[in-house]
Amino acid sequence: MAAIGVSSSMPLGNDTKKIARFRGFRGLRPTGQSSMVKSAYYVRPISLFGSSTIVRAVSTPVKPEPSDVKRSKVEIFKEKSNFLRYPLNEELQSEAPSINEAATQLIKFHGSYQQTNRDERGVKSYQFMLRTKNPCGRVSNGLYLAMDTLADEFGIGTLRLTTRQTFQLHGVMKKNLKTVMSTIIQNMGSTLGACGDLNRNVLAPAAPYKSKDYLFAQETADNIAALLTPQSGAYYDLWVDGEKAMSAEPPEVVEARNDNSHETNFPDSPEPIYGTQFLPRKFKVAVTVPTDNSVDILTNDVGIVVVSDAHGEPQGFNIYVGGGMGRTHRIKTTFARLGDELGYVPKEDILYVMKAIVVTQRENGRRDERRYSRMKYLIDDWGIDKFRSVVEQYYGKKIEPFKELPEWEFVDYLGWHEQGDGTMFCGLHIDSGRIGGTTKKTLRAIIEKYNLDVRLTPNQNIILTNINRAWRKPISTSLAEAGILDIKYVDPLNVTAMACPALPLCPLAITEAERGIPALLKRVRAIFDKVGLKHYDSVVIRVTGCPNGCARPYMAELGFVGDGPNSYQIWLGGTPNQMSLAKSFKDKVKIHDLEKVLEPLFSYWKMKSLHGESFGDFTNRLGFDQLTEMVDKWDGSLEKVI
Ligand code: HEM
Ligand code: SF4
Structure with a gap:
């Protein structure tokens, strides 16, 4: 049995004056050690559990001496916090x-x-x-x-x-x-x-x-x-x-x-x-x-x-x-x-x-x-x-082999659907998940009036649930009056796009995401029009203000990851069903230069894609060498580059 001493006291919450402190943290092993962990330690905070300093150890681990174990600052904060209380309280x-x-x-x-x-x-x-x-x-x-x-x-x-x-x-x-x-x-x-x-x-x-x-x-x-x-x-x-x-x-x-x-x-x-x-x-x-x-x-x-x-x-x-x-x-x-x-x-x-x-x-x-x-x-x-x-x-048991699964599909549940219990649900697209102004007032009024429960989707959208059939018409009318569009009238680019909050509140943001995405999507739509892509030829676009990736840009067909003020890394290769990881295609693309990269890519997709081939599958098939060459040689026409 390993024993851990109580070495010092420190201030705690109002009712707690002392806490047992590890002489060195020993409950967890550093990475790189391959053997199965055999131990679990817990030191009781003295004032919460009487004066005992009993230490529980289920078996003896092979561990480096505590002083050798480097730990991040947050680990120390957690250890000293009396289970998330001190010094927050x-x-x-x-x-x-x-x-x-x-x-x-x-x-x-x-x-x-x-x-x-x-x-x-x-x-x-x-x-x-x-x-x-x-x-x-x-x-x-x-x-x-x-x-x-x-x-x-x-x-x-x-x-x-x-x-x-x-x-x-x-x-x-x-x-x-x-x-x-x-x-x-x-x-x-x-x-x-x-x-x-x-x-x-x-x-x-x-x-x-x-x-x-x-x-x-x-x-x-x-x-x-x-x-x-x-x-x-x-x-x-x-x-x-x-x-x-x-x-x-x-x-x-x-x-x-x-x-x-x-x-x-x-x-x-x-x-x-x-x-x-x-x-x-x-x-x-x-x-x-x-x-x-x-x-x-x-x-x-x-x-x-x-x-x-x-x-x-x-x-x-x-x-x-x-x-x-x-x-x-x-x-x-x-x-x-x-x-x-x-x-x-x-x-x-x-x-x-x-x-x-x-x-x-x-x-x-x-x-x-x-x-x-x-x-x-x-x-x-x-x-x-x-x-x-x-x-x-x-x-305590063997894990069995993975069972075969059918193909995955991305589903958004937008629009009106049967719930299967006689009632309906209605999925509403909300740009970047931001509910404010008239949208907020109208949603509140509907949710309050019909006593609806709601569901939030992993794509920053909202679903109104348990809707009696007779309410569908008045609810649709209220939504339309507030400018909350029926899904068939929302630009398909907006439907699948996501952005993280980024500036002005996220401390880690390097550049804009949520505030920048409306203009960005309009520019992509303009490029689509210019190169002759159709309204329904959509691409999954995700934007984040830094590489932490809160809006999952690395799964997008076209991901923008902030890498400087008004500058983005461009990621390509995600697929519409979100089953493929994108790769970084270009660094430090200034926001005002986006067309220089996107116009050749979309022109090429328009001209060279196989029947029904998504932009993500297309960029994966072509490979980055070919795509890079084409973007670099681009002077407004495909003829010179293919
Ligand atoms: C790796 C370090 C990360 C840090 C330090 C971090 C930090 C943050 C911060 C500060 C916010 C709040 C921004 C705001 O609302 O003002 C945020 C939002 C969020 N983060 Fe992260 N994040 C990290 C990675 C991730 C990852 C990898 C994911 C999942 C893919 C994620 C998911 C989210 C979500 C869902 C939000 C809410 C906003 C949204 O829907 O876009 N985070 N994150
Ligand atoms: S991706 Fe970066 S900028 Fe965006 S919310 Fe997450 S941490 Fe903030």
Whole structure:
């Protein structure tokens, strides 16, 4: 048994004066060690659990001496935070408009980023962005109306729908954070774990279909979200004075969380799965059904697909692991990656295998350098076979071979559809997910009047659900009067396009994305017209203000990734069904020079594509050498270059 001493005390929250501090952090192994992790440590915070300094260790690990283990600053903040409380609680009580560095890291776990308005010069105008967590994008009527009101009263008057089926509320002042958070919680919403080093919002098809496989995918997403929600109560302590207002968890979730038959847990910890250190980095899960790739399945750390029998009865799940978008410019060892096939498990095991995957990453993901902490780097380093064998040890069973799946398709659920229970749903396209002005007023009026629940899609759109047939006409009329176009009148380029928020609030933005995309799409449309492409010849375009890739530009047929002021890296090679990773085609293309690259590419596609060939398939078939030569030689006519 390894023993860890308590070496010092430090200030904590009002009621907590001391915390056990690791002499060196020893619960997790650094990357590169190949043997299966055998240990899990947990040190009890003294004042919370009496004076005991009992240390739990399930077996003796082979580890370097603690002093050799380099850890990032965020790891230290987490370790000292008393499960996400200190010093956030204290910082929130101060009169200052901002919070300190440690609290800024911790508040992410509570679902908020501290930001400043970068358009404003001089004194920094601190404010907070809040992100909700809505598994499957499900939002009750009450929560939608509450968010709508909060945006007006405490935000910047808009709601932002995100690419992870959640809301973002920008511009909340520190003094209003508690009111906003508690209102969300009282309306049975949550922001807990929407950002930070833990499981983020779990995606699942947003369509409210009543078929068995869709319902099962959504139930599974809910259960995984519940399984991996922080348990220490810090969130409720901070925002609603300890009053937890959530509905009871399904017993199978509680059972799976508490199960420690394969040494996955910190059994006496307030965080049995996460421990003091949570995960090395963000962790993203999506669940879907075969063919429905509305969730960009391969971009997630874990992608789960319901597998049903010939009668449509769900039997189990295929699992992909190791997807992720974020990268850093000019650092080739960082990259966007698609998930690999891990295998198949029977349906009753999904929570156990999820836990085994999470624990594999918790114990082995890098904690020294956050740039390499996502699970995709662990899998890339180990290879899928080794990763699978470690997961199997925590799962306690063999993972079966991946089952064959049919072709994937991108689905957006826009327009009017039958739900399958006699009611209808209506998917509405929202440019960059930004709901403001007349659109916001009209949506609120409709949602309020007909008492509708809504769903948010992973493409920044919204679905109105449970619509009685008789309401279709008046709802359509109200939408049309507000200029919310029937999907057949929206430019197909806009329908599939996405942009991240970027400037002015995102601290990491290098250049514009959301504010720039309307003009960019108009220019692409103008090029289409010029080279003779038709209205319906569409291309999936995604824009981000930096290489973190929040709007998944590396899956686009034409991706723009900010790499300087008014300058973008251009990515080509994603496909309409979101199953292929794009590659970087050109760097530092100035925004005013876009036509020089896009006009030859689109002309070439128009002239040389095979019947029905998408732009993504076309650029993949031709290859970058040919495309580059053609762009470089372009002088306004194809004749000279082909
Ligand atoms: C790798 C480092 C990353 C950092 C530091 C980061 C940081 C941020 C920040 C600060 C915002 C808020 C922007 C705003 O609303 O003002 C944001 C938004 C968002 N991020 Fe990231 N991000 C990272 C990577 C990613 C990746 C790889 C994804 C998934 C593909 C992602 C998904 C999102 C989503 C869904 C939003 C909401 C806005 C939207 O829908 O475009 N992030 N991120
Ligand atoms: S991609 Fe970059 S600029 Fe855009 S929201 Fe994410 S971190 Fe900010």
